[in-house]
Amino acid sequence: MNATQSPSFWQLAWKPVIGLAILGSVVALATAGWSLLQDMGDTKAAYVYYTVEPMDLPIVVTERGNLESQLETKVRCDVESSSYDRNSSGTTIIFIVPNGSAVKEGDLLVELDSAAIRDRLDSEQLAFDKAVSQRIQAQATYDNQITENQTNQAQAELRVELAKLEREMYMDSENGTFKLSLEDIERQIDESKNLILESQAALELEKAEKSGIEALFKLGYRGKSDLEQSRFRFMQSEDKLASSVNRLSTYQSTRKQLEEYEFRMQKMQLDGDVATAEQSLVQTKTTNMAQLAKAEAAKNEAEKTEKSQRERLEKLREQLTLCKIYAPHDGMVVYARENSRYGSSTDIAEGASVRQRQELITLPDLSQMQVKTQIHEAVLDQITAGLPVTVKIEAYSNRTYDGVVASVAVVPTSSYYTSVKTYDCMIRIQERVENLKPGMTAVVDIHVDRLEGVLSIPVQAVAQVKKDTWCYVHSDEGVERRLIKLGRSNDKFVQVIEGLSAGDRVILNTDAIFDEAEEGANEISPESGVEEAPVVALPETDTQLAAEPQAVSLSSEPQKVDRPRGKGKQRPTE
Structure with a gap:
């Protein structure tokens, strides 16, 4: 998808909550540090700048999901007990391995009563x-x-x-x-x-x-x-x-x-x-x-x-022979539960009667795992099978796994609680894993693309009202609101196609402009008495942070921030 065909910036980057919080904290600390260096009696606001330079912009879609096994075998009862004893409602379980047990291939899982068959x-x-x-x-x-x-x-x-x-x-x-x-x-x-x-x-x-x-x-x-x-x-x-x-x-x-x-x-x-x-x-x-x-x-x-x-x-x-059921592969035993139409459930245990084709055990292979996640419709066209993925497990945050997009659903997931459409996506972990359990929360970074040598600015420097998108740029005459045209983005940076040049300094803390307007400043200029803060360029660690976006969820509608159409003189209308 080229830049002119990209979805609205706020559709793609409206939820980088964690990333913005981290970057906001960096900006706040930088601002606070600079304020401490100012004269204690100086109460005028200082701006935090970001110098626009060509950079590599990784296009990453971040989602959250749950772990499940790639290979999950359902063990069923295949004994036709009713054909041998008309008075019996099923076949009795005389042995079953404990629920949650780890078993090896070939281990005995279940033994059913075989007296009538003999x-x-x-x-x-x-x-x-x-x-x-x-x-x-x-x-x-x-x-x-x-x-x-x-x-x-x-x-x-x-x-x-x-x-x-x-x-x-x-x-x-x-x-x-x-x-x-x-x-x-x-x-x-x-x-x-x-x-x-x-x-x-x-x-x-x-x-x-x-x-x-x-x-x-x-x-x-x-x-x-x-x-x-x-x-x-x-x-x-x-x-x-x-x-x-x-x-x-x-x-x-x-x-x-x-x-x-x-x-x-x-x-x-x-x-x-x-x-x-x-x-x-x-x-x-x-x-x-x-x-x-x-x-x-x-x-x-x-x-x-x-x-x-x-x-x-x-x-x-x-x-x-079917009265003895053996493990087809290594895995963890999970008892099946079957709910009846009256609301009661059938427990699997020794002494219980089971019928033919009734599910007894689910046996997931814990060495081959995958992540089931949801893809927002705004970025669905970017996600295709075969894309590389970085997987992080919240329980083991210091470890990452290499994965690949295995499949993307063609039909959205039905939901009665929201109009947002999401699509099931399966991420297959490509290496054999240990100590991971089904149901664990995982964060997946889907590496869609990587733009090399493009002009990009932090997402908090962008303002958008309806069809107008702009940012505030420091110039020799003061602060100017400049209309820009955006391209692709990740959760921290957005590509600027038109409106900015290398070396431009954009203001990150745009709220300071509104604070000054609240004080009655009609023009932002060197004569306004506002002392210019030093140019703050994101350090190398920030650039690295942009390359490794935090988890982003596309589970709610984007919230647009109303900005004034003037030159930084008015507050947003309530």
Whole structure:
């Protein structure tokens, strides 16, 4: 923030009460010392001067706050006691460390009654063992079902392949069963035809022989027996021919039956066998799926039961572990207090019953501390995270700590008692500390900036009425009121942008001007008889004091001092 955009000087430096008191005391002592050096009969006032010179002006915002731990762990009861004993209102504390005790990491803080949990743990262990056994059996059944399904499916697939192979063997156009049967009948038909031809030839021979014998018999050259034998052979030849013809007819009928009926019937039978085998395969697969799903469901149920029992068992074991609460880090034990809606409070002590998630102990880490303070809205825009801070603890005023602005709230703190808006600010102490306790009062100096080589004057030399700001400057002609333009400030000094030059002497005790006006002096000049006091320049210790401002609180509105608009001749209007 540049000088032209700075808040009003009285908004930034209206409360340096302690710093002004100290500096006022210095001025008063200087004035009193000079008065003692004057003639005892001289009652005229003397002015205290400050010579304006370029200086380094540290911009520091000073606030007060309270210590608290950076790491504050809340220890709670995590035991679900109500789930084990419906008649119990909570879990009983059988041991707790004394309030305010310093503990180390790993120390036992609280022990809760675990008898009900141990009883339940035994029964849950038995239930878990049973669930494990059932899961093993279900897994074995499932594995056996997989093997059985594979066997059944393999057999069904084999039946399908055999049926297809048998049909193929029958239907093969070259070497199939039907082809071979048909060829066999064709061969028999051919043989029958040949036999008929032989029978016909034999019959013709027998017929010719019979005719010759009959002729010879009539002539008397052959006997009757020869004639009978010839006739018998002829009849045999006729029978053989008839038999051959009948056999041929039978074979031809058989061929026709084979081609027109048996082939179709056998083909239908074989196709049916294939279809039946395929349908049986589908049925086997469906049955396998159903049986496997049943076995898998039983296995999954057994696994879920085992998992549920295991989780319950592990939860009980965890609950048993949670009955003993150990310190997560070093710190100081602070018992928690819980106020009910009826105004009563629940005390944490041995024998008391506590419920789940109830806070038992707050364990702040006293080696890592921070300061919680309030920042006035007038300087809020100057405070950002990361600014260096000097921290002083009122209980240990001879020691300072290095800190840093950790965070600044974006929402003001609500208050019903004042319209002043302040914002929470956390100052983190960057070193490990000892002997500090939460709640101690701390003063923080937030080092906002450092202006080098600027003209600055003490804040008590400045007067402001409404928009006019001035100071009183000693000149050769007397005391002159000079309008000035201010820049940034701390609790002791304020930067002067316009109106003053190096070497100017400003009056610090401006009240003396008003005292003189009360005596009727109309003009402040060397002729007025007022003896000029020596120039008082702040010593090196004062400059150092300015660099280390005292605690300033921005908890009330700034009070503006009404000054006259004349040349130091009138008193402020009441």
